Amino acid sequence: MPDGLPNDGLVIVAKRDCPTCVLVEPVMQSLDRAGALAVVSQDDPGFPAGVRAVIDDRALERSFRLDVEAVPTLIRFAGGREVERTVGWDRAEWMRVAGAAAAGDGLPAWQPGCGSRSVEPGVRETLIARYGDPGLKSRAIAVGNWDDPMEACFERGWSDGLPVVPPTDERILRMLGGTERKPDEVVGLIPPNLAPCTVEKVAINAVMAGCKPEYMPVVLGVLEAALDPLFVLHGLLCTTHFSGPLVIINGPIARAIGMNSGTNALGQGNRANATIGRALQLIVRNVGGGLPGAIDRATLGNPGKYTFCFAEDESDPAWEPLSVRRGIAPGKNAVTLFHGEGVNGFIDQKSRTPEELVRSLAMGLFGVGHPKLCGAGNAVLVLSPEHYLIFKDAGWDRRRLEDALFQALKRPGRDVIRGAHDVPEGMPPSMADQVVDKFPPDGLLIVRAGGEAGLFSAIIGGWPGQSVRDECQAVTHEIR
Amino acid sequence: MSSITLRDPTAETSPTRRARLAPPPSLDGRSVALMDIGKARGAEFIDRLEGHFRKAGIATRRYRKPTNTKVAPTDLLQKIAAENQLAVIALSD
Numbered sequence: 001m002p003d004g005l006p007n008d009g010l011v012i013v014a015k016r017d018c019p020t021c022v023l024v025e026p027v028m029q030s031l032d033r034a035g036a037l038a039v040v041s042q043d044d045p046g047f048p049a050g051v052r053a054v055i056d057d058r059a060l061e062r063s064f065r066l067d068v069e070a071v072p073t074l075i076r077f078a079g080g081r082e083v084e085r086t087v088g089w090d091r092a093e094w095m096r097v098a099g100a101a102a103a104g105d106g107l108p109a110w111q112p113g114c115g116s117r118s119v120e121p122g123v124r125e126t127l128i129a130r131y132g133d134p135g136l137k138s139r140a141i142a143v144g145n146w147d148d149p150m151e152a153c154f155e156r157g158w159s160d161g162l163p164v165v166p167p168t169d170e171r172i173l174r175m176l177g178g179t180e181r182k183p184d185e186v187v188g189l190i191p192p193n194l195a196p197c198t199v200e201k202v203a204i205n206a207v208m209a210g211c212k213p214e215y216m217p218v219v220l221g222v223l224e225a226a227l228d229p230l231f232v233l234h235g236l237l238c239t240t241h242f243s244g245p246l247v248i249i250n251g252p253i254a255r256a257i258g259m260n261s262g263t264n265a266l267g268q269g270n271r272a273n274a275t276i277g278r279a280l281q282l283i284v285r286n287v288g289g290g291l292p293g294a295i296d297r298a299t300l301g302n303p304g305k306y307t308f309c310f311a312e313d314e315s316d317p318a319w320e321p322l323s324v325r326r327g328i329a330p331g332k333n334a335v336t337l338f339h340g341e342g343v344n345g346f347i348d349q350k351s352r353t354p355e356e357l358v359r360s361l362a363m364g365l366f367g368v369g370h371p372k373l374c375g376a377g378n379a380v381l382v383l384s385p386e387h388y389l390i391f392k393d394a395g396w397d398r399r400r401l402e403d404a405l406f407q408a409l410k411r412p413g414r415d416v417i418r419g420a421h422d423v424p425e426g427m428p429p430s431m432a433d434q435v436v437d438k439f440p441p442d443g444l445l446i447v448r449a450g451g452e453a454g455l456f457s458a459i460i461g462g463w464p465g466q467s468v469r470d471e472c473q474a475v476t477h478e479i480r
Numbered sequence: 481m482s483s484i485t486l487r488d489p490t491a492e493t494s495p496t497r498r499a500r501l502a503p504p505p506s507l508d509g510r511s512v513a514l515m516d517i518g519k520a521r522g523a524e525f526i527d528r529l530e531g532h533f534r535k536a537g538i539a540t541r542r543y544r545k546p547t548n549t550k551v552a553p554t555d556l557l558q559k560i561a562a563e564n565q566l567a568v569i570a571l572s573d
Contacts, residue, residue, distance in 0.1 A: 139488040140486075140487060142483040142485055143485070147484075158489050172487055190491070205489050234551060282489070286491075287489070287491045289490075465549040468547050468549060472549050
């Protein structure tokens with residue numbers, strides 16, 4: 001039993017901030033006069049007044065070791081072992097545990113207590129880390145008090161170049177509180193080293209990325225989608241091309257965790273957007289061993305390889321969300337992963353009809369990869385609200401827009417073959433008399449996002465690996 | 481002095497450092513695997529290499545990964561190892 005408590009006698013855990021504890025202060029004084037009593041005081045060593053043995057438990061160690069969930073808690077020990085316990089104020093219960101001195105004349109017969117400070121949000125995990133067994137399996141690394149833990153993370157190669165949140169036990173335990181999945185569950189094998197990644201390792205890297213615990217289901221869903229063989233994460237990681245994983249979130253969880261699908265949706269400033277995408281990259285780096293300049297052979301890369309994640313704007317029920325278009329039931333949470341290069345801004349402030357805007361968008365989309373390359377990589381079109389309104393006001397839905405763009409993205413072969421327009425790059429000369437599609441029928445993913453003002457949409461080019469359609473595609477998974 | 485404890489975010493695996501095989505003193509009587517990893521124009525590069533080996537009287541065998549986006553399947557690697565003593569893996573674009 002915790003130090004300072006009687007082997008035979010009563011212990012009461014209380015706090016001044018609890019009205020019920022204040023209510024029973026005379027009862028505690030009465031019990032003190034009657035025999036052995038220690039009061040464990042959580043917030044004020046001067047409370048309760050008139051009791052000889054008040055133990056200052058502002059560090060909450062004794063409350064934690066006694067496994068107290070509410071105050072007041074009355075416990076009777078005999079021979080160093082707990083034999084009775086009651087919570088809150090209940091005259092009959094207190095008299096059963098402590099005898100007649102607990103009658104509390106003049107008090108109401110019953111009054112519920114308050115939550116113990118030791119189980120307040122975030123506190124319990126800190127107490128487990130300090131006084132209990134956190135149950136974590138990952139190697140513990142001691143950093144001296146004179147050392148900066150952020151610098152220690154840099155020195156060990158755990159960072160993407162930006163500071164990371166040091167993964168302490170209490171932070172990891174809080175992160176694990178965001179999922180019901182067991183810490184030792186293996187989520188999958190992370191390329192390039194095909195190293196097993198447990199939920200605990202996900203939590204550690206999510207801490208480092210800056211995630212909140214409520215992001216954990218999304219981070220786990222993103223990782224599972226990334227490990228779908230059809231996504232070819234290994235190939236994406238080691239390519240010389242620009243691309244990295246682009247994460248698009250659909251469903252009510254995006255709103256629940258405060259993701260941004262509006263103004264500056266592809267930019268900085270939103271914690272969930274920023275840290276969920278970053279967590280995936282840190283997992284690949286730290287667990288999988290995917291290091292830039294080593295297995296990551298990108299010629300130039302792109303800033304999205306720090307993090308590239310946003311939510312779709314689902315505020316208009318007339319618009320079919322991307323996840324639903326890709327086979328997920330309406331209202332379900334889902335992640336879509338795409339092999340995305342950087343954002344290419346598309347400006348059109350003159351088109352006023354759907355037909356005009358489709359022709360204009362097609363001109364922008366032809367530039368993906370190279371204007372003369374077709375089927376060499378897919379694309380995401382992020383349709384801004386003002387551009388979307390042009391289609392909506394004309395009664396167009398997603399399917400009609402997709403069909404129109406597919407038709408508009410056909411090119412005469414002679415325009416795109418090698419040597420055409422005095423440019424060597426292009427399609428094989430044998431395609432000169434064919435009509436060539438820029439993308440396969442499902443190769444253009446349209447998603448709605450962005451601020452209300454601005455006739456600007458965004459084109460995010462894909463990865464040439466997508467040209468082998470049976471082997472490499474964007475993937476959409478429901479978030480469990 | 482007390483310290484702060486962090487948890488290792490890595491897979492906690494240590495790579496095994498293996499010494500590089502010594503180059504053979506001669507290629508006489510040996511077969512060289514020429515593996516096209518499936519990237520654009522890889523075949524052109526292999527063609528050139530194959531020509532140089534042929535002029536030098538060195539036997540070659542050609543192989544190709546099913547796709548450049550994924551690692552080579554184990555059975556292909558085993559086949560290359562069984563049939564050859566050296567290998568050239570072509571990276572090209």
